[in-house]
Amino acid sequence: MSTALLAAQHPEALVVGIDQSASRLAKHQVLGHQNYLLLQAEAESFWRCLVEAEIPLAAHWVLYPNPWPKASQLRRRVHGHGAFPLLARLGGQLEMRSNWQVYAAEFAQAAELIGLSGTLDTFTPDPPQTLFERKYHERGQTLWRFQGSFSR
C-alpha cells in the first residue's frame, strides 16, 4: 500500500517496496502506477547490494518494522542490526514510523550515532499510508514518526 502511494506521490522516482514475507506482498493491490516494484527480500541484504552497486537513495521509509519487544531481541530491531550503519552510505532522507514509543526513541538515538539527525514526534495519519498504520490508527493508538536526513 505504501509503495503504491509513494509512487503516486513521487512520479519522478523509482519506488522499491521491500518485505521479506511473500504473504505480506500478496496483499498488494495494484493502483496502476508504473514507477514502482515490489521485492521479496531482507531489507538489510538489499542495503548491502545498494552500497556495493553505489546506488544512493533520495529517500527511505521504514514503516512499522517488527518491534521485537523483548530485551533479548534488541539485535533483531532495525537499529540493533549490524547493517544499520550502512544506511549512512545510502544517504538521502529517512522516515521511520512505529506505534511503540520506546522503539522510536531507540531508533532516534541510534540514528544520531550514524550521522542521521532528525526529529521524533507523534502524528495522525491522514490518510493512513500502510495497512498496519490504518489498523493502529483505528484502534486509537499513538503513532510515532522519526524524520531525518543524512548530510552528504
Ligand SMILES: C[S@@+](CC[C@H](N)C(=O)[O-])C[C@H]1O[C@@H](n2cnc3c(N)ncnc32)[C@H](O)[C@@H]1O
Ligand atoms: C508490522 S509489519 C508492517 C508491514 C507494512 N510495512 C505496513 O506498515 O503495513 C512488519 C513487516 O516487516 C517485515 N520484515 C521484518 N523484518 C524484515 C526484514 N529484515 N526485511 C524485510 N522485511 C522485514 C515483515 O515480513 C512484516 O511484513
